[in-house]
């Protein structure tokens with residue numbers, strides 16, 4: 190990894206022409222911005238920087254304004270850092286984040302044509318047994334490996350697909366290019382081709398009674414081996430309330446998206462969504478998912494299924510217009526629903542997307558007018574967080590937990606939505622700071638997307654990247670980022686206890702708590718990237 194430069198933290202993928210260019214400057218003194226001809230374009234005095242509570246850095250955000258396309262250099266004393274401004278600066282990284290999901294495909298091989306050096310033979314193709322009755326065996330294939338491990342989880346998968354589908358619905362020109370995947374050229378946008386790979390798997394996770402299995406995993410995580418070498422049996426784990434609601438929501442949303450492309454597929458999804466909803470109606474009392482004895486894979490449990498049911502009711506209403514779904518959504522919408530949460534534990538933000546951007550006024554007073562007011566009020570909190578941070582990062586210092594990239598990207602999604610609803614530029618600009626955070630304008634001076642940035646993640650907690658013998662990790666995967674809480678022993682041993690939260694990070698393979706990847710961290714970044722990548 191290149192040495193961190195002392196003075197400047199920048200978006201390492203560059204900046205977009207037409208949007209404000211913001212950098213983080215450590216310490217004080219006059220900063221000069223020069224163009225490629227060596228002429229001074231800006232000269233900004235930085236005095237008395239405040240200490241950023243999350244990182245401990247004395248840092249100032251410097252807004253350089255809108256700049257013409259070109260190469261620039263920041264200077265202060267002997268410190269120099271190049272930055273570039275160009276049209277579609279984030280096109281490659283946005284599409285790589287979508288393609289990153291292709292590299293997570295399970296139940297098939299990845300061919301050299303589409304995966305290059307990361308090709309591998311088919312994995313996880315054997316029939317799975319139901320955990321509760323091993324005599325019941327079913328072939329359930331496809332889907333994405335969830336994260337650094339090889340498990341597949343219904344709820345997180347449904348949330349991931351929803352992020353992609355809303356990215357495409359709202360910002361089709363920001364995420365619509367070919368990805369060089371097996372389906373490319375079939376007349377369907379590749380982001381939808383990739384999402385369908387997961388949807389076909391989700392459909393297989395439904396039981397005959399309408400409920401969804403929580404997950405398809407082994408009893409424990411595999412060692413760091415390639416997926417095709419992971420041959421221990423997989424099990425369909427018990428059903429789960431949250432997973433059933435998330436699947437219902439996602440499939441109802443997907444029905445609307447895919448209907449113009451493949452009506453039979455769309456109808457199959459709507460039927461599955463309705464049956465899942467009926468099961469939830471017949472089982473109103475929430476039962477939290479617990480790992481059965483002897484199972485140690487991801488839990489993905491929740492405290493309640495209220496926001497999951499809310500999202501499902503919204504999507505089923507949008508899909509069918511059925512008044513019972515609207516009534517259910519209105520009843521489920523309470524102040525307790527976290528509207529700025531986009532998964533996997535709470536999904537109120539996804540229900541909000543459905544109501545405010547798809548149903549709109551048709552949703553009525555409760556699900557449009559009141560929800561919009563409530564949502565916009567809560568977005569002020571995200572904006573306040575961004576303003577309180579030296580790097581503009583919309584995250585409380587104590588929320589740097591496992592997968593801290595998710596709330597950062599979630600707040601960016603919320604502020605983009607707020608900006609679209611109100612036309613407010615301050616919301617858009619604060620959302621942009623979160624995107625810069627992901628791409629390097631952070632206390633670590635690190636671009637969190639593998640394969641991108643001058644200072645890049647090289648050792649994500651990701652089994653294929655650790656086992657394939659290739660130095661560079663699989664590209665297009667976003668790291669979970671700093672985590673001060675729930676640390677694994679190795680991280681505790683390697684980092685001093687007084688390391689600030691925003692720097693509590695190790696780019697080392699065993700450091701799952703700071704450097705794992707996950708499909709549902711990639712996907713909110715796709716939403717944010719697609720928005721900022723949309724041509725003016």
Ligand SMILES: [Zn+2]
Pocket residue numbers: 294295296312313334339416
């Ligand atoms: Zn697999």
